[in-house]
Amino acid sequence: MRPSAPGPRVIVLRCKACRTELPAASNDVAFRCPQCGRAWEIETGGLIERPSYFVAAPSGKRQPILYLPYWSFTIEAEVKAAFLAEGDELGARDKAARYKRGWVAAYSIHRPTYVGEWGAAYTRINPKWEVRSGHGPQAPGATISGVDGQSIVGHYVLGDIDRKADIGDLDLDLEVGDPELWAIPCYDLGEVIRCPWTRGELPAACLDDLSEIRRALERREA
Numbered sequence: 001m002r003p004s005a006p007g008p009r010v011i012v013l014r015c016k017a018c019r020t021e022l023p024a025a026s027n028d029v030a031f032r033c034p035q036c037g038r039a040w041e042i043e044t045g046g047l048i049e050r051p052s053y054f055v056a057a058p059s060g061k062r063q064p065i066l067y068l069p070y071w072s073f074t075i076e077a078e079v080k081a082a083f084l085a086e087g088d089e090l091g092a093r094d095k096a097a098r099y100k101r102g103w104v105a106a107y108s109i110h111r112p113t114y115v116g117e118w119g120a121a122y123t124r125i126n127p128k129w130e131v132r133s134g135h136g137p138q139a140p141g142a143t144i145s146g147v148d149g150q151s152i153v154g155h156y157v158l159g160d161i162d163r164k165a166d167i168g169d170l171d172l173d174l175e176v177g178d179p180e181l182w183a184i185p186c187y188d189l190g191e192v193i194r195c196p197w198t199r200g201e202l203p204a205a206c207l208d209d210l211s212e213i214r215r216a217l218e219r220r221e222a
């Protein structure tokens with residue numbers, strides 16, 4: 001259902017659970033219902049439900065919070081056998097076993113390889129988050145599909161293990177779970193957004209639709 005030619009797409013999407021209108025910008029393919037918090041992705045033939053979670057905002061700091069969408073997946077990585085020096089093999093095994101879950105930013109970022117992608121960092125450090133489901137924060141729609149996120153997160157894990165050992169020589173089993181749509185908070189500081197956990201910053205200009213996102217969220221909170 002992605003438009004084949006540029007131009008506005010006029011479809012009204014409603015949450016299949018509570019019938020609330022879903023906040024759909026023209027490039028969005030998945031949404032968190034602003035009313036009940038359930039997640040829906042556009043698939044051929046309609047909306048399919050995805051598991052929906054959000055991360056509790058960090059307490060203490062009085063800074064404006066912006067929730068952004070991420071795809072999240074369970075990860076099982078196991079190094080079976082290798083033709084490597086023993087040290088390398090153990091390093092790769094340990095590293096593979098550490099992965100439990102991965103994340104991919106579901107919003108559009110300009111030049112992500114240059115400015116960084118926080119999903120990759122979260123996949124590496126696996127933050128201790130307070131994770132919740134149900135009614136919760138407002139978040140913009142996802143512009144990349146869950147299936148695309150699934151293949152990207154696989155590359156994050158492989159790329160990271162590859163730094164420990166040449167994966168060409170490894171027999172690696174990688175299982176990535178089904179897409180879950182997560183809303184994860186960051187600080188909206190105007191010129192930049194800042195990650196509360198890594199302290200990483202992204203220039204606001206790197207987020208494709210940030211002004212549109214801010215306007216939409218303000219409208220709904222008003």
Ligand SMILES: [Zn+2]
Nearest residue numbers: 015018033036
């Ligand atoms: Zn709903």
